[in-house]
Amino acid sequence: MTRRNTEGKRPAQGQPATRLAAPDPAAWAQLATLRRALYRFLAVIYLPPDEDRYRQLLEAARTIRADRALLAHFHWYLHWQPLLDHLTNEHPPNVAELLRAYTSLFVIGPGGRPSCSLYASSYLDPDRRLAGFISLQVEQQYRTAGFVLAPQMHELPDHLAIELEFVAALCAYEAEAWQARAAAHLRAILQQERHFLDTFVGSWLPELARRLVHDDMTGVYSAAAEAATALVRHDLDLLAILLSQVDEV
Amino acid sequence: MTALRGNGAEQPNSSLRIAILLCEHVEGLGNAVNLAAIQQWFAEHDPAVVLRVVPQLCTARPAGLPDLLAALAVDRIVFGLCREQRHLERIAAQVRQAGLDPLGLETVNLGVAIVGPTDPETATRTARRLLAGAVAKVRSYPGSSVDNVKPRLPHRLSRRGFLGLPLLTNETVPSILRRQCAAERGCTLCAQACPHGALQPQDGEIVLEKMRCQSCAFCVTTCPREALFFPGSTSAQIEAQVRALLAPEPGEVQPYGLLYVCEEVATTLAAVQPGWLPVRLPCVAMVPPTWYLAPLLLGASVVGVLPCSAHCPPALTQTIEERVQFAQHFLQAVGFPSDLIQFRPIDASGPVAERSDIQSLRRYPEPPGAVFSLQPKIIASLLLELARLGSDPSGASSPSQQSAFAHHAAPLGIVQIDQAVCTACGLCAAICPTEALQAETTAEHWTLRFEAASCIACAQCVSVCPEQTRGAIRVHRMISWEQLLAGPRVLAQDRVTRCVRCGASIAPARMVDRVMALLGNESPGLRENLAQYCASCRFIAGPAAGRPEHDT
CATH class of the missing domain: 3.40.50 (Rossmann fold)
Known part of the structure; x- marks a missing residue:
């Protein structure tokens, strides 16, 4: 869906003056990698379902569930269980059902308008104008991090799936920074992650989740929004703690 | 017990299935706790409770806990332990794995509650009461949200940990129930009370800075609207627990x-x-x-x-x-x-002394309504009930209507207004989180009413009063029986000044007088403009206002 612009500017790159002396950066790198996988998983849910993508999604859900003994150490796991239940039970919804629900919820609803928009602009723009200044702000965030949409991706930058994919990309950068033990670089990435989660994804996801509870008949999309909200809120707390630790170095 | 959105106000659900998991060593406590008797008591009184003895429950990894919980298909869990469980974080993960909310888990340390050579009957009775209390508490648990958790970094990271991932620990923190919170009106009671400065007012909301929060739950009971939710410490949960702990048992005289x-x-x-x-x-x-x-x-x-x-x-x-x-x-x-x-x-000594005065309150029937609620009206009715019982052992008469009880920690208060100084701005009523003060404007009058049974003496009204330095408003922490029994009363009243042009209300007369007094010797035209015209007509009347030829 996306590719990384190798020529793009990465946060605070080129200034890894401080070497990180955290107890075990490799462990934090692993956690960032895990978070990346989870955000990518959520991003895929909010793309239009097709056979191939859906098969991969179910496989990923089974993998996550298989690791429950480990993941249950995180409080967000409790809020992921309804989603995993939907996707790993014996009779998960089929692609046709999901596609019908996706179209009705997010593309064109009964009255000609989708009941639950997947664009940040629909929630954050005072005039609810798509492709307006919210889209521009989000795109600016992408550009700063050197993240560009793949040419085959014909969506506005503030689409939920793309925002989640971007957070996943930031997690990947974070993992690299932990491995490199570069404190200044790491701090910049953590700050960007926190800013993006707080200002963009985290600020409208709860409202989307609220709307989906009423409108989603499959249960998959509302459970995914609940799961995403829980993960984002948890990560905001985690990033605050990590930033305070990095600042102490 | 999957993640429910806690609002701290849900009623206990008697249909919830609850598991009491007991450590295998509990039976040996005191001079032997009779588990069969406890099991029989629950079977008779609370059939939704299942009781199981779990080997190694007090250790780090009780064998097969997630599978057991899944098999029991329960909604809530109570642990009866022989000692303090030091690995609650790992237990919480296992509970979460079974799809249950670990913040709703209640542990009862029977090891410290039943000590010494207690006779088997007393040990069994005490254990049963403590477990029944815990069951009632978890039954009233409304469920948590992700806001109720603060992740904390592990003290040290181990490379031998699970796949090298740093396993975070979690601390319980309060969450703010926005629908009940009065921050939008300017209330900052909880923020003022927080001893760690973790709660801050921000754009008409109270925001919790989790990093500062020390999980003391002190804020929870400062809010008269019960807008702070702390899993395990809501007034409803504590009341349910206390009622179950103290429930009378036939034949039990201790x-x-x-x-x-x-x-x-x-x-x-x-x-x-x-x-x-x-x-x-x-x-x-x-x-x-x-x-x-x-x-x-x-x-x-x-x-x-x-x-x-x-x-x-x-x-x-x-x-x-x-x-x-x-x-x-x-x-x-x-x-x-x-x-x-x-x-x-x-x-x-223990609370078992043979004293007739200690027993004095036990003669009266248990109150049916909530008595632990933080709402001022319930506090007032509790105090009135105690006063009624105390002043007349038969419980038939009311407390003396003349008396008042003042104390600096009194949970209720009264407000006094100096009508000579009050400008009737109504800010005191606007901020009052319990609506003890209510301002009303009719065609002729502005009225400020006060209800003592709703006043918690928080003094938010004093903090916003523009005339507080002149003593316009005072709050006294006291329980005034007279005012509690009297109900709402008029505290201040004033006639409304009307626009000479359109007849709309300008302001209460005393506010206009105060503005005139502050203007002093300013131009008479301005004074007249402000005193006689409403905000809209002032612009229309403009400089002509006050002149005799002004067309009204």
Whole structure:
């Protein structure tokens, strides 16, 4: 869906003056990698379902569930269980059902308008104008991090799936920074992650989740929004703690 | 028990299935706890409870816990342990794995509650009461949200950990129930109360800075609207637990004392005499004055509090002492012995002394409604009930209508307005979080009403009064029986000045007078413009206002 612009500017790159002396950066790198996988998983849910993508999604859900003994150490796991239940039970919804629900919820609803928009602009723009200044702000965030949409991706930058994919990309950068033990670089990435989660994804996801509870008949999309909200809120707390630790170095 | 959105106000659901998981060593406590008798009691009184003995429950990894919980298909869990569980974080993960909310888990340390050579019958009875209390508490648990958790970094990271991932630990923190919160009106009670500065008002909302929060739950009981939700410490949960702990049993004559215990010193309970039933709280400074009094109406022969000495900030210790003192003085004032409330009774004898005065409140029927609620009207009715029982042992008459009881820790108060100074701006009513003050403007009059039964003496009204330095408004922490019984009354009233042009209201007369007084010798035209025209007509009338030829 996306590719990384190798020529793009990465946060605070080129200034890894401080070497990180955290107890075990490799462990934090692993956690960032895990978070990346989870955000990518959520991003895929909010793309239009097709056979191939859906098969991969179910496989990923089974993998996550298989690791429950480990993941249950995180409080967000409790809020992921309804989603995993939907996707790993014996009779998960089929692609046709999901596609019908996706179209009705997010593309064109009964009255000609989708009941639950997947664009940040629909929630954050005072005039609810798509492709307006919210889209521009989000795109600016992408550009700063050197993240560009793949040419085959014909969506506005503030689409939920793309925002989640971007957070996943930031997690990947974070993992690299932990491995490199570069404190200044790491701090910049953590700050960007926190800013993006707080200002963009985290600020409208709860409202989307609220709307989906009423409108989603499959249960998959509302459970995914609940799961995403829980993960984002948890990560905001985690990033605050990590930033305070990095600042102490 | 999947993630419910807690609002702290849900009713207990008797259909919930609850598992009591007991450590295999519980049976050996005291002179042998009779588990069969406990099981039989629950089968008779609460069939939704299943009781199981689990090997190694007090260790780090009880065998097969997630599978057991899944097989039992329960909604809530109570652990009955022989000692303090030091690996609660790992247990919480196993509970979460089974799809249950670990913040709703209640642990009862039977090891410290049943010590010494207690006879089997007493040991069994105590264990049963403590477990029934915990069951009632988890049944009233409304469920948490992700906001109720603060992740914390592990003390050290181990490369041998699970796949090298740093396993975070979680601390419980309060969440703010926006629909109940009065921050939009300017209320900042919880933010002022937080001893760690973790709650801050921000754009008409209260925001919790989790990094600063020390999970003391002190804020929870400062909010009269119960807008702060702390899993495990809501007034509804504590009341359910206390009612179950003190529930009368046929043939049981032993009086019980209720002891609020700080989480930090829960393990020192072993030093407490038998007969005290402990209620563990994150910090006992959160116990409001009425929580000391309410258990007496529910059958407690005495109520005590056991704070931690070393860890508690001095301000919190002082708060605890003041509230205990209030409860003691209040009891005395209404005709009961003050030692029904005891501060740090750890060295004292148990609450089983054969004293007729200690038993005095147990004669009265248990109140049917909530008595632990933080809402001022319920606080007022509790105090009135105690005063009624105290002043007349038959419980038939009302407290003296002449008397008032003043104390600096009183949970209620009264507001006084100096009508000569008040400018009738109404800011006091606008901020009042309990609506004890209500301003109303009719065609002719502006009226400020006050209801003593709704006033918690928070003094938010004083803080916003523009004339506070001139003594326009005063708040007194006192329980005025006369005002409580009288209901709402008019505190201030003024006629409304009307626009000479359109007839719309300008402001209460005394506000106009105050503005005139502040303007002093400003131009007469401006003075007349402000005093005679409403905001809209002032622009129309413009410079012509006040002149005799002005067309009205």
